[in-house]
Amino acid sequence: MAKTKVAFLCLVLLSFSYASNDYGFSEEEVSAFTNPYVVTSVVSNTGGVTVQAQYQAPADLETPASEQIITNLAITIQYDNPYRVRFTMTDANNARWQVPNAIPSYTPSGAGSFYSLAPIVVGQPLSIKITRTTDNKVVFFLNPSQPFGYNNQDIGFANWLGYPIKVMGLGERISSFVLAQGSYTLYARDRGSPIDTGDTPDSNMYSSQPFYLAVDNQLAAHGGLFLNSNAMTAFVGSNFVGFRTTGGIIDFFLFIGPQPADVINQYHDLIGYPTLVPWWGLGWHQCRYGFQNISVVSSVTTSYTTYNLPLDAMWIDIDYMNQYQDFTLDPVNFPQASFTTWVTNLKAANKHFVPIVDAGIAQSAGYSVYNSGLNPNVYITSAYKNVPTTGVVWPGVSVFVDWFNPNANAFWTGQLTKFNTLTSFSGIWIDMNEASNFVNGEPGHPPSQITNLTMPYTPGQDVNDNSIDVASIHYGGILEYNVHSLFGFGETMATYQYFKGLNLRPFIITRSSFVGTGRYAGKWTGDNFSQWSFLAYSITGLFDLGMFGIPFAGADICGFQGNTNEELCSRWMQLGTLYPFSRNHNAKGSVDQYPWSFGSTLLQTSNIAIRTKYSLLLHFATGMFRVSLMGGMHFRPAFFDYPNDINLLNNATSHFMLGEGLIVHPCLWPGVTGSTSYFPYDLWYDFYQGTYMQLNYYNSAYLNMTLPGPIPIHIKGGYIVPTLDNSNTALDTISLRKSPITLVVALNGAFQADGHAVFDDGLSINSLSGNLYTMINYHYQYVNATTDTLIIQPTISGYTRANGEFPYISNIIIYGCVEGIRNVFYTTTAFSGQLNPVFLLWNPNTSVCKIILSSSRQLVLPDMAGQLTINFYL
Structure with a gap:
């Protein structure tokens, strides 16, 4: 044991303890490995406590310098308000990556009577214990007898509670509402809806939402947000929640509760209340991937009138684009003259058009959108030379906007403005914005300089898999490694600015999200399946998104992938029309699933379901308005x-x-x-x-x-x-x-x-x-x-x-x-x-x-x- 790398050992055993069924370590066995940081200074004031802690390796363990252990920690425990505590831990000697923009600025108001912090003692292993005073229950405990590590690319900590809990949140994934005990990857991935039971790494999907709600055996609740954008694993045990991340800092918010709805409101009070939803956005929406031409789209629109069915918005997937290039129209299948006539007639009938816009910009010398981004240099830069980094998506080799670049917003809103003169859209659907990549890393170059072989810990598969090369560079020298999961958040904020400039409520539906996305957009749950299990999972997905502060959400009604049938689609119409965002959408090659596609049962049920939503639209609009006013969930x-x-x-x-x-x-x-x-x-x-x-x-x-x-x-x-x-x-x-x-x-x-x-x-x-x-x-x-x-x-x-x-x-x-x-x-x-x-x-x-x-x-x-x-x- 004397030659073991101690910090790595502690963190590995930490993960072993969270997955003891897989590795055979019990929590008792792990408890022998103590926290290696000792408190050297404590200063208290009315607003909180500042602490210094120093790494002290046990004398019988050798710790090579290559382990990159952060030896001096600067810790701030801040009393944000009577129901929220924030603590940050970072390198006392060097600046580290910290998430920007996700949390609106606020002024801490100091502690109230709803929690108390146990004394932190100089000379003792680092320990943070916070108790809810209303029931004297510990709601956070960084236990000094449990593993804790702080390396440059490997940081791990846990909230050890000592009593049974049920945990919800930690998205995005397809799972039960109450998460099974196990490990859960958080990293933005383009992955088509695997079911995650906590025992299979890489079952995560499009977003990183490191917030959890925990309910104890007395049905009291508290919550936590680990504000960190790096790839990470969250661990859910019988009496703890832990995190292990690949960079950044520990920036943790604790929400005192004590009821579940209290926790959600306390969380929304921190991240900001969601944007208002346009009245028409609450109506009925129709899309599909695989519209052959504008005549087919027009035929579907006409069929709604023929069958006397309500419709508020028609959507078109990437079919409308010229060679899958953003902000273009296919001149053969979607010629501008015919397209303009269709949109004009659509709007004359009080209906709206919503097109998709993908994250990848085709790298083509003859493509004006690509060229217009070169002079302001708005693209993420390659790790290998001073040119835009590339990936491969629908249009082929593509580049990606750097949302940290101060020129990015003007570039993006300018493109949307031009596009609106071409298509006259009412809302925007932003997709593939994890950002997705059909290849691993940058094509034409060797494996990234940062891979699972160079990282001391990798949550699941390599961070470059179906991703932009994580060694790519953003404005100001920021590495893609740190901000990959923020791409969709940045694109959403930029798209919001376009609608804000028009003094219109944004109608934006995004696939990838991060903490705070609901302030700018709604979301759908991605590429689900036409299966009964996914009908039920859609409810969990909307519960989770509501907790994450994205209440305007929905799942593809009747399912996206595979073939539905009349009974399943009828049941999904009943349920899906009661989602805040109600859209029927399915994949190319799947059978049609319009409300009239299967016969009278589906048609009658669809008519009843849509009109039930319309009868309740003032109730929906009022509920969503109140959520935008004061937080919570509809x-x-x-x-x-x-x-x-x-x-x-x-x-x-x-x-x-x-x-x-x-x-x-x-x-x-x-x-x-x-x-x-x-x-x-x-x-x-x-x-x-x-x-x-x-x-x-x-x-x-x-x-x-x-x-x-x-x-x-x-x-x-x-x-x-x-x-x-x-x-x-x-x-x-x-x-x-x-x-x-x-x-x-x-x-x-x-x-x-x-x-x-x-x-x-x-x-x-x-x-x-x-x-x-x-x-x-x-x-x-x-x-x-x-x-x-x-x-x-x-x-x-x-x-x-x-x-x-x-x-x-x-x-x-x-x-x-x-x-x-x-x-x-x-x-x-x-x-x-x-x-x-x-x-x-x-x-x-x-x-x-x-x-x-x-x-x-x-x-x-x-x-x-x-x-x-x-x-x-x-």
Whole structure:
């Protein structure tokens, strides 16, 4: 043992302990190898603690200089706010790579009473222990008796908790929501959806999202972000979460919780709230890879009208490009004249065009886009000579924009501006931006100067595999080695600047993401498969992206790779139309999967599903707006709303919440016409009919899931959801803005309910910053034995509706109404009187009341300046 390299040994044993089933080491055996850093200085102040620590190798172990051990650590423990702690560890003597831009600047506010830091003692091995004071539970422990290492290219640490935890997050991957114990690679890879169970390296995909949520055996939660862009492995054990990275620094944020939703909000408060979504972006989208020509695209667009199906956006994959070159049109199959006519007609029908743009720029002397980037030198530079580094993607040999170059934004927005004059797009789909490479490293050159043979530790396969050569150089001498996983983030920020310059909300869908991407774009889950398992995995994928602060997300509906069938596609239409981002898309060579492709069952189910989404579009828009305003998730696990119910965590994908008040039970299995489904302990009503759900002893009820038909949705007692009447006839979301509103009121046991609605123009990027929106609160309450009251009150009145927009409330439907309503009166700050509804209906069997108003009764306006009170007399 005396000749062993100690730091390497410690880190290897660290990884062995995380994967003890593979290597046979137990946690007890590993605990004999202690932290080799000893504290030499501690200075405390009101804002935190600064610590110096020095490496001290055990006397009987030899440590060669080639090990590149960082011998002196500078450590800062910063009290960010009462619910968040940040600690950084870096080389005290030399600058190291540190991630820029991912975290908006902030001013630490100091510690509160929700956590405490244990004393750090000079002369003792480095130890950091943080306790949540509300339950005296340790939520972070850098255990001095456990391995810890800090080498130039090999850094490892862990949070040893000493009690059982369930861990979520650590993306991007296809996995169960609660991660299995094992190791998980984090590095941006173009990899088509392998299923990751924690026991196979390199099952990661397009993004690096080193954030986790941990729930303990008492169902309390905390979270952690390891802000590091290098290739890394995350380790999930029964009572710890660890990281081993290939560079950078340790920059770790701890989120105190104690409930899961608290952790997510605390995380979003750090990384910034997501960008606003355009109103039309929440509608229905159609794409496919393999459109032969513009006539085929036009035929698909026309078929939507023929089948009387709503459509908001048509997408085209790389088929439209000339030789797969960005910002071009194929002159034969997509000639500009025909293309312009199609887009003009599309927009005249209130629909939008979204093209794909790939990361690789073709290296061709006759290609103007490539040439325009040479003079400002905006491309990543080769490690071998002072020319752009290259890879091979769809157009052949290609170069890649260096997003750290100060000229890159102007180059990119300039190309998008020119492209818009050619195509008149409404949004941009950025793909292949890991950045992907069909070869390993730079073609025409030997293996990279940095490989798994030169690195002391490699997370999974070689970092050059299907990647730009990691020895390539960015502006300022930054190595691709450090920033590979940031390429998609940089491209997303630059694309955002284009839309910002137009004062438009960005409609950007990206494949690769990093911490903070949601501030600029939405995301789809990539190249999934037309399989039942991926139908369920899509729910996990959206849960994860929502946690990562990217709530505007969706999966390719009916699956991208392989062939779907009518039943699977029908079930996916039911589910996928309730994703925030709803797009049908599949691969070249696969069977068509349009809503009309398989027959009447799919067609009818698709029509019901899309129109269900459209009926709830104001609810979706309000939920997404509120997420942009204050963080959190709209499409989320029911466990986040009911954090004391372990059944909801253990079976997370069998149900999900759509904002406040709605729970959905999708059908995820073939051959099923109904299922006994679990509900959280509460009052629930069938959303469509208003019938009260009679739950059995196990909080379950049988739900009908026959096809064709709607997906089961239920509303929680105590909530009010606005719906749009025109959803049954509208063919686009712009038409929905002319729709009257129906309020669905579900009463709780106290005969009360609350809800919200947000109104704005649905397009402007500054609606939030300029308070150019109106937020309405709805409150229904029991007054006495003969009177109930609905109060409609704006809390912010910054938006004036355009002529005809959301003109009035047409219906008020009350679930749990135990007695019929006989008279309705209204009161505002200006006038009062009696309403004379067209109908006052009550069904004593279902306890549903309906107040149906005439179109001339424009009294119940959603953006009134003052409070409106409606009194219902029983």
